Amino acid sequence: MVDVEIFAIGNELLLGDVLDTNTNYLCKQLTGMGAKVCRAVVLPDDVNVIAEELRIAVSKGRRLLITTGGLGPTEDDKTLEAVALAFCVGLKLNEDAYRMVSERYRQLFAEGLVDSPEMTEPRRKMAILPEGAIPIFNPVGTAPAVWFEWRSGHTLLCLPGVPRELVGIWENTLPPFLRGALGKGYFKLVEVIAEICDESKLAPIVNEVAKAHPSVYVKSRASRFGRDVKLKVTLSMSSEEKTEVDAKINAAIAHLQSLLKSIGINSEIVEPHHETK
């Protein structure tokens, strides 16, 4: 299983002015592809801070790093400068990226959405990439995403911070690229709804199931106290083999449901809403 770290970049996130939904989207997609997200970090627009965090993740042996934010035309968009610093490479105009950005501005100009198709300095900035990086076309915004392998099998992917653009690039391009980087992997998450509102009463049962099925991650989700309130237990597992995941999760569910039944609690399986496709 490939270890992943995610870096959400932007002062506006740390000021609390913008809610970061990108990290959740990426965690869901990556987990669903069988990767393991080890950590996610929110960082300011500070070249040295970002570069240091990237270097720490590299030194931990992570195989995939993903940044979001900081690719735009303004001077506080500093992600690629930090990448160049962290990986000791230069920054230079990338011709493929230049073509992508100018093509986008020609389209936007043709649609009457910008005043000119000219590649001004701020537009050109979005095509200045770390040496050795590959741009990925952005079908929604203007700044390309950036794919950078610092050594074989070790990849950094830089995505824009605007959620619509990030999702657009993901859906347009990324799963086949990432399938190569992540290798084989399968993930499944199942929810069991238990007719009980007291998590402290559920705790010994969850603990017993978790101990008996150590490869399955079993977690109860605390809920509101009240009449007709139910608690949710999620069971999830990743592995290279779908058959192994299915068998182990099913065994853990059966165990959980029989323990619940033995103390008179009804439960119900909710169809997996989150599994590798």
Added chain:
Amino acid sequence: MVDVEIFAIGNELLLGDVLDTNTNYLCKQLTGMGAKVCRAVVLPDDVNVIAEELRIAVSKGRRLLITTGGLGPTEDDKTLEAVALAFCVGLKLNEDAYRMVSERYRQLFAEGLVDSPEMTEPRRKMAILPEGAIPIFNPVGTAPAVWFEWRSGHTLLCLPGVPRELVGIWENTLPPFLRGALGKGYFKLVEVIAEICDESKLAPIVNEVAKAHPSVYVKSRASRFGRDVKLKVTLSMSSEEKTEVDAKINAAIAHLQSLLKSIGINSEIVEPHHETK
């Protein structure tokens, strides 16, 4: 200005199964109180990983660390175990916490929401705190929050992961506690809406204003391209003095609006939706 780090703890966050909204809430509250959130991290339910991250933050000289999640009755709620490990203290039953938890279960029992008021092992777990820690009453859920000063002026605050409980504890108790820890501080954020949809055209203006007003953080927010789309520029600043913040932000806004006007772009100030009360 006090440097803060936030740690959101829970495998469900890294699986993408739950969107973390607590970090955004805390960033907004803390920024509004004049603190500086330097970094926010999402971590798994792993004692060693959490303890290592706390130690790194301490070694960076952060004055306030806040964790969310991992205070509940189940065995995968490991935050306080990690705190004890990171700060080299023992874990023991805290009598004040025990009273708070048993009082909550007596109430819940009286309301018919739990089967018994008895302090079972999982309920008792929520009252086992790092030595020297102070519990803070949870008016919504059952697990108390935890306040721990590892040395004078250096505080760790552990909050529950359920957003309703976190907000309940915050509103019920925390601002006066934190005002002491954070000292004097004032923050203001103002939005200027510019009638322009091309961020690359706005970029040189934003850069010029940012350079002329270095204590004000000026950021344009990329938006959708389209007719009738407008771009937002946010200007924000923290300082100990309200008069200084108001004067410097107003000067930067006047500069921004005059530059926009000089290239024929109308703009409008949106009343500060985010400032110290």
